[in-house]
Structure formats: structure tokens, C-alpha cells
Amino acid sequence: MKAQRQHIPNRGIGYGILRYLSGNPEIVTALEALPSPEVSFNYLGQYDRLLPQSDTFRLAKESRGAERSLRGTRTQAIAIEAIVLDGQLHVRWTYSENLHRRSTIETLAENFIATLKELIAQCLAPGDSYTPADFPLASLTPQQLASLNQTFAPLADIYCLSPLQQGLLFHSRYAPESRLYCQQKVFTLQGTLDKTAFKQAWHAVVNRHHSLKAAFVWENLDEPLQVIRETVDIPFEEQDWQNLSLEEQELKLHDYLKADLERGFSLSEAPLMRMALLAIASDRYQFVWSHHHLLLDGWCNSPLLDEVFKLHQAYRRDRALSLPDPVPYRHYLAWLQQQDRTKAKAFWQQTLSGIDAPTRWGIEQDSFGEARNPVCQQLSLAPETATALRSLARTHGLTLNILIQGALALLLSRYSGREDILFGATVSGRPAELPGVESAIGVFINTLPVRVRIPGDISLLSWLKQLQQQQTQRWDYQYNSLSEIQGWSDIPRHLPLFEIFIAFENYPIETSLLSGNCGLKILNVRSFSRTNYPFSVTVELTPDLSIAITYEPQKYEAIAIERILEQFQALLEVFPASMKVLLSQIDLIERTEIQELVDSFNVDLE
CATH class of the missing domain: 3.30.559.30 (Nonribosomal peptide synthetase, condensation domain)
Structure with missing residues (x-):
């Protein structure tokens, strides 16, 4: 039911506008011809939250009397109204004694409350509280969701892939031994670095951004999805190279990066990220940040490092630091689903019309033999x-x-x-x-x-x-x-x-990252x-x-x-x-x- 409601555009307001305000006789006639529901349900919300606490005014508990003339004709045979007052749910059933016995309505109401309690218990039960409607950006059956929940619980979110992520996933799966789109960044850092605070800062930053906690799944699914876990632990390695010469350090870094690349990433195991802090002097480090391109693009590097450096400084000084709430990546994926594919198709068909092969330099050689590294x-x-x-x-x-x-x-x-x-x-x-x-x-x-x-x-x-x-x-x-x-x-x-x-x-x-403002x-x-x-x-x-x-x-x-x-x-x-x-x-x-x-x-x- 939740999924059906989520798919109704603008919460259904269009129906009333079309039926009562469109002014088009054909539309009005067509809608009036539709079957009329026998039961209406109206949840009025938590009214005690709408009024401020006051000794002067409060909601009256006495009956407010009939709202409609007893001579009038109701559209539905049974009308149900629900409201929350003083932390309690109140449900009122309105019916006609000409159509239903009181005992029938009482039995129906008791069954309603019993079913409602069962639903509440199910929602509060650990591990079984999700429904496919909780993840509107993913096309899932209850069975698929149960399987993902069993593997990745506790879940934070599940959603589809962006256009580039779809391509990155395809090529990474097609040639896993090539380590395509496994990215390595080496930062030479200088300053006062507290290793414990640095690791804590990275742990906090990664876990506050959902996109960095994604695992990618595709088996037994209609389309690949990214599953976001509540928390992840980042593999973090430390080595001390201070006793090596500069030349030896560079050779060791080359070998380290080569071995790190060969490890690759298991795309269905989060996080698709690991780090290494390599001390090369008393106040200087090579920081190796390896991750799959599926998680982030280059624009993200600076804001992420800015957060890490600020948190590192705060943790080092044993101070609290409040960062702005991150903008959820899912907002962008939801925006993507709202775009007009019809216009896009017409644009690209016109743009590429007449081209039937990719352009080549004309200096390519026939590539025989074993593939070599780029x-x-x-x-x-x-x-x-x-x-x-x-x-x-x-x-x-x-x-x-x-x-x-x-x-x-x-x-x-x-x-x-x-x-x-x-x-x-x-x-x-x-x-x-x-x-x-x-x-x-x-x-x-x-x-x-x-x-x-x-x-x-x-x-x-x-x-x-x-x-x-x-x-x-x-x-x-x-x-x-x-x-x-x-x-x-x-x-x-x-x-x-x-x-x-x-x-x-x-x-x-960020200038602060280059100037050392954060230590x-x-x-x-x-x-x-x-x-x-x-x-x-x-x-x-x-x-x-x-x-x-x-x-x-x-x-x-x-x-x-x-x-x-x-x-x-x-x-x-x-x-x-x-x-x-x-x-x-x-x-x-x-x-x-x-x-x-x-x-x-x-x-x-x-």
C-alpha cells in the first residue's frame, strides 16, 4: 500500500482538480462513471502537535456534535476518521444502521485495531521492518529485499546507479583482472599528524556520506543496485620508511602501489576503499588513498579532504566539531529519474545522425599477443x-x-x-x-x-x-x-x-589544504x-x-x-x-x- 501511494503523482490532488475544476464535460463524465468506493478513510494527523502548549487554549474532548445533516446522503457506506490526541490514536466509525448492524461495525473495528497492532509489532521487529516502498529508487521485490537485508544489515539505503556508474560497473565486471577504474591517489603531507585522530577523522567522514559506504550488487536483480550500509570500517595500514633514502622510498612506493592495484576491490563488499599512511620523515608522510571510481568523482576530493583535515585538528585537540549535514547523493539519483528521456533521445539521434563508426587516428596497429599495461x-x-x-x-x-x-x-x-x-x-x-x-x-x-x-x-x-x-x-x-x-x-x-x-x-x-591552516x-x-x-x-x-x-x-x-x-x-x-x-x-x-x-x-x- 505504501508503494502504491508513493507512485500517485502529487499525492492525488490531480484527481480532484480534474473532476471538479477542469470544466471539461468529457473528463467529468468519465470520472463520475468510475465505481465509487464503499469505504472512506481520513487520517487527520497528530493534532496535539499543531497547537502550542498553553494553559489558556487546548483541544476540547467533548463531542462537537453532528457535522452533517442527518437527512443528508453520504457517498460512502462507512466513513473512518483517525486522529492522534495526547499521544493516543482515536478512531471514529460512521455508518448507517439501515445498512450495517452495530455488532458488525464493532467486530470490524476490533479486527482493525488487532491488525494495526500486528503491523506495529512487525515494524518494530529487528531486521524485518523494511518494505520495497522504503527504497523508492530501487526496483525490488519483497524476496529480493529480504535477501539484501540478510547480507548487508543494518541497511541505510538502497538505490539505482547513475549513468556513469552503470558503465563503470560493466567494464569492471567485464575485465576484472585489468583493475579498470581502481584509482590511487598519493598525497605528500607535512605537519603535525596524530595518527589516531587522522584515522578517526577518515572514519567519521566516510560514514557520514552514504555514497562512500556503497556495495554494488546485480545477481538475481532486474538492474544493478548500490546498497548502503549503516557503517563501514576502512582498512588502514601504517608503515615507517624513515630509515630509507629518498630513492629507496620512491622504489618502495612504486612496489606498494603495484601490489595495492593488484588487490583490486570486491565490488559487492563495502567499503570499496582503503588507505595507507607511510612515514617518510618525522613530519612528512605519503598518504595513499585507494578507491574504486564507482564511489566518487574527482570533484569530491577537495571537500572530503577539507572535512578530514578539520576533524583531524578537532580530534587532536579533543574538541567537538559540527559539520554541515551532507547533501544526500540519492537526491541526484531521484532527479535523474525525473528527466525526459524522449527529448534526450531526439537530441542524441539528431546529434549523431550519419555516423556509423568511431573515429580513429589512423596510426593504430593490429594488437596481437598478450595485453600490456597502459x-x-x-x-x-x-x-x-x-x-x-x-x-x-x-x-x-x-x-x-x-x-x-x-x-x-x-x-x-x-x-x-x-x-x-x-x-x-x-x-x-x-x-x-x-x-x-x-x-x-x-x-x-x-x-x-x-x-x-x-x-x-x-x-x-x-x-x-x-x-x-x-x-x-x-x-x-x-x-x-x-x-x-x-x-x-x-x-x-x-x-x-x-x-x-x-x-x-x-x-x-582548498587553499587551507595547501597552506597548513589545519596543522x-x-x-x-x-x-x-x-x-x-x-x-x-x-x-x-x-x-x-x-x-x-x-x-x-x-x-x-x-x-x-x-x-x-x-x-x-x-x-x-x-x-x-x-x-x-x-x-x-x-x-x-x-x-x-x-x-x-x-x-x-x-x-x-x-
């Missing part, structure tokens, strides 16, 4: 280049993300020989209309296909503005899963939607992760802008990746002086040719 090459732009790009973006109302994607699109177009290309990109996924979403913890980002056309007869600036406008249009449809989007495209299921992927990581760290400060951050894409570009918004390409070595040669990186860098260096240049005039160049190219364009820098 390899990463990276570079940082010169400080003056990063400054020029930021200035360029501000001047023309563009984002750095669009400049980077534009450079990638030009490179991919020239290599593939296509003027209509497709690659993947991450989006923040945090809807502005959801209150407090910027501080919520969970997986909000999503990966979407980006289709780019490269006409030769348009200037670089006009083209970049078009890319930004297209990006803005995608914002309204950034909540669909890649599997769903591919089903709306012309690309067959046996092919990937795209093979080339770019992530623009703009995850600022600890972060000196350095390194992160490691594997995706299912053979070629991925990661751009980090460091002061100098760093670009990393992670690739499958059996598919791409190292020298080819090195050349792409150099050309990527060269394009970005020439962008500020090339806004009026036609796309057809921009060629792939080496860095030594930049100045010569700029001079030949004779661009008016003003």
Missing part, C-alpha cells in the same frame, strides 16, 4: 603559453576546456582525414537546479560523445565559439548513459561509440587510474596546464604518441595568434615552425 606520456605547457591561453579564453568568452577540445579535434581530423569526427569527453553532471549539489559526494560526472565538424572556410575563433555553443546545448542532455546513447545512434553495438577520450580535470584544492598541508598530489579507452587524454588545470596521454602500447607506438603530444602543444601555442585564420590554413606543425607560421599568417594581434 603507458602514459605527458608534458606541461610553458607558463607563458598557459597564461596566453587563459587570456585568450577570457577575451573571447571561451573556456579552456573548449580550447583544449578544439586542438584535439583539429589533430584528430588531420590524422584521420575526416572533417566529421567523434570522440568522448567528461562533463561535470551536477545540475544547477539541485540545491547544494556543488558540495555533494558521489559520482556526478558523465562521459558523452562529442561530434565535431571541421569546415575549412571558417575562422578558428568562429569555430571555437560554435563548439562552445554545442557544448551548452549538450548540458540539458548530459544525464544519459553511453549505452543508452549508442542505442540511439547508427553505430552498431559490437563497436565502441568512440575510442578516443578526453578528460579536463578542473578540481581545485597539515598537502605538498604534492599524484593520481593513477586506468580506463577502458585505448587512447585517453587528461588535462589537469595546474598553473602551467599539463597534458597526459594514456594509451595501449600494443595498439600505439611510443614515438607516434610523442609526436601527437608535440603537435598538441604546438597547436595550443599558436592558438592565441590564429583566431582569424581559416581552419584550412592550420596545418600540423612542429614546435620549431611556430614562429615561421605566425609570421606567414601576418595576423593582427590587436
Whole structure:
């Protein structure tokens, strides 16, 4: 019954509006023709809570007399009214002696009270108080819920997966030995660190955010679900490396991370997270935080660390600290279920119409033999280049993300020989209309296909503005899963939607975490992760802008990746002086040719 009520839109107010206020004779006639219920039930609530405690006024216990004329005709044969007064439930039964005997109504009322007591006892019984209606974001039968409760009790919540979580779970299950999306972050910490307080702080922070306590289940279910436990214990390891040289510490850290990655995570056992505190000096530590991407995205790092550092300082000083209530991740999942899939389907069908295969570089090798671990090459732009790009973006109302994607699109177009290309990109996924979403913890980002056309007869600036406008249009449809989007495209299921992927990581760290205001400060951050894409570009918004390409070595040669990186860098260096240049005039160049190219364009820098 609770589940049925929850599925009635707006608590049923629409029925009365349609029947009595619509003014449409056909609707009124149709609703009047429906069978009329024989029994009405009206729960009036806890009235003693509505009035403040007062010696002057209080609810009268005397009968208030008949509310309707005894000559009137009631719609229902039996009317039941319930109200709570002074902590007691009062139930009144109204009936017609022309239709029912008093003894019949008394027996019915006694059975009602007996059944109500049974329900109360069942709800108070440990372990058996949940019904599927308690978890409206999960499609569960009573039997499925009982099984989950038996395995994961005590439960805090159960809900569906976000679009990206669905993809992450699929790839993690499809190739478990590859350790895809097992993320490792290494923070170099300096300051006064109380190990006991630090562990307590992490325990408190993890257990106050439901998304960090999730276990993922799929067997014997219609769809995968995440089950949230009431509390979890975080595996926390401590080692002392202070007697090792710097070189030995780095080698030991490399071996530790390798072994840690091999451990992976059992997706159905919470928490999908573990930590290690490695002392490398009297006031310096390497803190290794390993977790699965299913739990959170990069935007969550800074607010979580901010909470941990503040709690660590409070516990170290034996002080109480009250943090704001976290924004539940389930609010975002509920918002997702309210989105219009019909409009999204029309948008993506139009956007991807005519593309029947993923875009490739054209330098791929046939990958025979045993798969090898991904390899990463990276570079940082010169400080003056990063400054020029930021200035360029501000001047023309563009984002750095669009400049980077534009450079990638030009490179991919020239290599593939296509003027209509497709690659993947991450989006923040945090809807502005959801209150407090910027501080919520969970997986909000999503990966979407980006289709780019490269006409030769348009200037670089006009083209970049078009890319930004297209990006803005995608914002309204950034909540669909890649599997769903591919089903709306012309690309067959046996092919990937795209093979080339770019992530623009703009995850600022709180100033307090870098300055040591809480007694600890972060000196350095390194992160490691594997995706299912053979070629991925990661751009980090460091002061100098760093670009990393992670690739499958059996598919791409190292020298080819090195050349792409150099050309990527060269394009970005020439962008500020090339806004009026036609796309057809921009060629792939080496860095030594930049100045010569700029001079030949004779661009008016003003």
C-alpha cells in the first residue's frame, strides 16, 4: 500500500482538480462513471502537535456534535476518521444502521485495531521492518529485499546507479583482472599528524556520506543496485620508511602501489576503499588513498579532504566539531529519474545522425599477443603559453576546456582525414537546479560523445565559439548513459561509440589544504587510474596546464604518441595568434615552425 501511494503523482490532488475544476464535460463524465468506493478513510494527523502548549487554549474532548445533516446522503457506506490526541490514536466509525448492524461495525473495528497492532509489532521487529516502498529508487521485490537485508544489515539505503556508474560497473565486471577504474591517489603531507585522530577523522567522514559506504550488487536483480550500509570500517595500514633514502622510498612506493592495484576491490563488499599512511620523515608522510571510481568523482576530493583535515585538528585537540549535514547523493539519483528521456533521445539521434563508426587516428596497429599495461606520456605547457591561453579564453568568452577540445579535434581530423569526427569527453553532471549539489559526494560526472565538424572556410575563433555553443546545448542532455546513447545512434553495438577520450580535470584544492591552516598541508598530489579507452587524454588545470596521454602500447607506438603530444602543444601555442585564420590554413606543425607560421599568417594581434 505504501508503494502504491508513493507512485500517485502529487499525492492525488490531480484527481480532484480534474473532476471538479477542469470544466471539461468529457473528463467529468468519465470520472463520475468510475465505481465509487464503499469505504472512506481520513487520517487527520497528530493534532496535539499543531497547537502550542498553553494553559489558556487546548483541544476540547467533548463531542462537537453532528457535522452533517442527518437527512443528508453520504457517498460512502462507512466513513473512518483517525486522529492522534495526547499521544493516543482515536478512531471514529460512521455508518448507517439501515445498512450495517452495530455488532458488525464493532467486530470490524476490533479486527482493525488487532491488525494495526500486528503491523506495529512487525515494524518494530529487528531486521524485518523494511518494505520495497522504503527504497523508492530501487526496483525490488519483497524476496529480493529480504535477501539484501540478510547480507548487508543494518541497511541505510538502497538505490539505482547513475549513468556513469552503470558503465563503470560493466567494464569492471567485464575485465576484472585489468583493475579498470581502481584509482590511487598519493598525497605528500607535512605537519603535525596524530595518527589516531587522522584515522578517526577518515572514519567519521566516510560514514557520514552514504555514497562512500556503497556495495554494488546485480545477481538475481532486474538492474544493478548500490546498497548502503549503516557503517563501514576502512582498512588502514601504517608503515615507517624513515630509515630509507629518498630513492629507496620512491622504489618502495612504486612496489606498494603495484601490489595495492593488484588487490583490486570486491565490488559487492563495502567499503570499496582503503588507505595507507607511510612515514617518510618525522613530519612528512605519503598518504595513499585507494578507491574504486564507482564511489566518487574527482570533484569530491577537495571537500572530503577539507572535512578530514578539520576533524583531524578537532580530534587532536579533543574538541567537538559540527559539520554541515551532507547533501544526500540519492537526491541526484531521484532527479535523474525525473528527466525526459524522449527529448534526450531526439537530441542524441539528431546529434549523431550519419555516423556509423568511431573515429580513429589512423596510426593504430593490429594488437596481437598478450595485453600490456597502459603507458602514459605527458608534458606541461610553458607558463607563458598557459597564461596566453587563459587570456585568450577570457577575451573571447571561451573556456579552456573548449580550447583544449578544439586542438584535439583539429589533430584528430588531420590524422584521420575526416572533417566529421567523434570522440568522448567528461562533463561535470551536477545540475544547477539541485540545491547544494556543488558540495555533494558521489559520482556526478558523465562521459558523452562529442561530434565535431571541421569546415575549412571558417575562422578558428568562429569555430571555437560554435563548439562552445554545442557544448551548452549538450548540458540539458548530459544525464544519459553511453549505452543508452549508442542505442540511439547508427553505430552498431559490437563497436565502441568512440575510442578516443578526453578528460579536463578542473578540481581545485582548498587553499587551507595547501597552506597548513589545519596543522597539515598537502605538498604534492599524484593520481593513477586506468580506463577502458585505448587512447585517453587528461588535462589537469595546474598553473602551467599539463597534458597526459594514456594509451595501449600494443595498439600505439611510443614515438607516434610523442609526436601527437608535440603537435598538441604546438597547436595550443599558436592558438592565441590564429583566431582569424581559416581552419584550412592550420596545418600540423612542429614546435620549431611556430614562429615561421605566425609570421606567414601576418595576423593582427590587436
